[in-house]
Amino acid sequence: MLAVVVSRADSASLHIGERLREVADWTEHDDPTRPDADGGGTVYRSGRWAADAAEDDRGAPIELREFDALHLETEGVADAFGRVAEGPERSPDLLVFASRHAGETGPLLTAHHTGNVGPAEFGGADGAFARACPNAHRRVLDALAEHAPPDYEVGMECTHHGPTDVGAPSMFVELGSGEDEWQDPAGARAVARAIRDLRGVDPDLPAESADDSGSGTGERRHLVGVGGGHYAPRFERVARETDWAVGHVAADWALDELDDPESEADRAVLRAAFEESAATRSLVDGEAPAVERAVADLGYRVVSETWVRETTGVPLPVVATLESVLGPVETGVRFGDRARVDGGGDPDSTGGGAGAADGSGESVPDPLELSAEDVVVASLPSALLAETQGIDAEATRAAVEAATLAFETTENGARAGGRAAFVTPADRESLVTGLAAVLEREYEVERVEGALIARERAFDPERARTLGVPEGPKFGRLADGQSVEVDGEEIPPETVHIEREHRFPTEE
Numbered sequence: 001m002l003a004v005v006v007s008r009a010d011s012a013s014l015h016i017g018e019r020l021r022e023v024a025d026w027t028e029h030d031d032p033t034r035p036d037a038d039g040g041g042t043v044y045r046s047g048r049w050a051a052d053a054a055e056d057d058r059g060a061p062i063e064l065r066e067f068d069a070l071h072l073e074t075e076g077v078a079d080a081f082g083r084v085a086e087g088p089e090r091s092p093d094l095l096v097f098a099s100r101h102a103g104e105t106g107p108l109l110t111a112h113h114t115g116n117v118g119p120a121e122f123g124g125a126d127g128a129f130a131r132a133c134p135n136a137h138r139r140v141l142d143a144l145a146e147h148a149p150p151d152y153e154v155g156m157e158c159t160h161h162g163p164t165d166v167g168a169p170s171m172f173v174e175l176g177s178g179e180d181e182w183q184d185p186a187g188a189r190a191v192a193r194a195i196r197d198l199r200g201v202d203p204d205l206p207a208e209s210a211d212d213s214g215s216g217t218g219e220r221r222h223l224v225g226v227g228g229g230h231y232a233p234r235f236e237r238v239a240r241e242t243d244w245a246v247g248h249v250a251a252d253w254a255l256d257e258l259d260d261p262e263s264e265a266d267r268a269v270l271r272a273a274f275e276e277s278a279a280t281r282s283l284v285d286g287e288a289p290a291v292e293r294a295v296a297d298l299g300y301r302v303v304s305e306t307w308v309r310e311t312t313g314v315p316l317p318v319v320a321t322l323e324s325v326l327g328p329v330e331t332g333v334r335f336g337d338r339a340r341v342d343g344g345g346d347p348d349s350t351g352g353g354a355g356a357a358d359g360s361g362e363s364v365p366d367p368l369e370l371s372a373e374d375v376v377v378a379s380l381p382s383a384l385l386a387e388t389q390g391i392d393a394e395a396t397r398a399a400v401e402a403a404t405l406a407f408e409t410t411e412n413g414a415r416a417g418g419r420a421a422f423v424t425p426a427d428r429e430s431l432v433t434g435l436a437a438v439l440e441r442e443y444e445v446e447r448v449e450g451a452l453i454a455r456e457r458a459f460d461p462e463r464a465r466t467l468g469v470p471e472g473p474k475f476g477r478l479a480d481g482q483s484v485e486v487d488g489e490e491i492p493p494e495t496v497h498i499e500r501e502h503r504f505p506t507e508e
Helices: 011-022 134-147 185-196 233-241 264-275 289-297 305-310 316-326 382-391 393-403 425-439 461-466 473-479
Strands: 002-007 027-031 041-046 062-067 094-102 108-112 153-156 170-177 222-227 245-250 281-285 301-303 376-379 406-410 415-422 444-448 451-459 484-486 489-491 497-505
Touching: 002 011, 011 062, 011 094, 011 170, 011 185, 094 108, 094 185, 108 134, 108 185, 134 153, 134 170, 134 185, 134 233, 134 245, 153 233, 170 185, 222 233, 222 289, 233 245, 233 281, 233 305, 245 264, 264 289, 281 289, 289 301, 316 406, 316 415, 376 425, 382 393, 382 415, 382 425, 382 497, 393 415, 393 425, 415 425, 425 444, 425 451, 451 473, 461 473, 473 484
Parallel strands: 002 062, 002 094, 094 170, 108 153, 222 245, 222 281, 281 301
Antiparallel strands: 027 041, 041 062, 108 170, 376 415, 406 415, 444 451, 451 497, 484 489
16 A cells, blocks of 8 residues: 655645645545544545455555644654554555655755664654665656656655654655745646556565565665765666666765764664665765775675666576676676576567577576576687677677677677677577678678688789789779779779688687
C-alpha cells in the first residue's frame, strides 16, 4: 500500500493533496482511533483494498491522510496508516511526503530521502537516516519529468532533514521553489500525478541471487551517493540512465559534519546510510579519500560511474564471476551481449544469454549458472581485430559484443583487444564469423584452419610507372578502375593491378 502524508502546515502539501484527489478515484473513510491532528478522522482511499484482490499498477491501494504537524516533525508516521472503521487493514509498503520545496531555484520538482549525517537541526535524530526507497525514488524522478509543466525543472536532492523514524521506506516529493509555485495548479497536479504513479511500485529493486531464483538473498542495484552538492545531477543521471537506483546521498556539506570518517562513531553513521539504503556499493562525486577508506573498511565497495554504466543489464553474480576471470571494469574489461539479460533467452537476439543456441544449434548454459572455472577464456585475434577495426570500428565492436560474455579493451575502453570470456568454444567461432563479415567489405575472404585469408586486387604504382604512366590524375583513375591513355596507347586498369593476399590468424 502507498501511504501519502499531507501536512496542513504546508500550503504546497495541501495543494498537492487536493490535486491528488482529482487525479484518482477515492472513497472517504473514518479513523476514530486517532486525533484528527494526527492523521485520524477523514481518510481517503483509492484502489483495490480486499486482501484477495488482483492488483496492477492502477489498482494498487493508496491511502492519504492529513496531519497538523510539518512533515519533518513527525515520528513513526507510518503507524497512522492502514486502519479505518469498517475497512480492510494494510500496512504501508511505501510512504511519500507531499511537500513544498523552498529555495532560490525557480520552478522545480524534486525528490529526496531524509536523514542527518550530522546534528539534527531540522527534525529527526543525529547521525540517523530514514529507510530509503531507491527504486521508487528512481521511478518518481521519471514520473516528475513526464508530468512536469514546460517551465519546470526536475531534480534530485541529497539526503537532508527529518524525519528519521518513519516506519516504512519513504521519501519527500516536492513542489518548488516559492509561493507562486506552491499555488500553481499545473505544478501541484504534476507532483500529484507523479505520486499517483507510485501505486504498486516496490520501494527497492529486487535482490539478485546467483541461481536467479528471486529468493531475495542477493545484492540489490542500490548505491549510496557520496559527495557533490545539495542538488545531485550526477546521481540523478545514474538513476535515470542506468538500471541502478540511488538511496541516501551524503553531499559534501553533510560530510563536513563528520569529525573523522575513519572513527568508530563516524563509521557507524556511514554504515547506517548503507543499511537504510539496502546498498552494498557507493558512488563518489568528487574526492573523498577518507570516506572511501572508511567505506571499504566497512566491507562496502566504492565503484565508478563507468562501472555502474557498464554493469547495467548484467546480473550482479555474472559481473562478479567475469571480473574474477578477466579483472575489474576499471582495468578496461567490458561486458558482451552473452552476459546481458536483455540478450538472454532469445536465440534470434543479437546477444544470447540464457537458453540461446550456439553454432551447432545446441542450447548454451545460462550465464548465471557459470562458475569462473566454466568460463572459456581465449585471446582475441589481434591482427584480425586491428584490420576490421580499421574497416568499421562500430561493426567490429558489435561482433565482439555479440559473441562474448566479456572482453578486455584498450584506449579507455574504445577498442577491443586482449582476452575475452566465452560461454562455449562455439562462441569464439561465432566471433570469427562476425569479424569475417566485416573483412568481406574490403576483401575476398577464405576461411582456412586457424586463419582467415583475405585477398584483394590492388593498384601497383610501380607497374604503372614502367608503362609510362605519369604520377598524378592518371594514377588516380587507374587506381579507381578506369582506363587511361599514354602516348596514344590505352592502358586498361587490370594491367596495373596485382593480387595481394593477407593472412589473419584466428587463434593466438
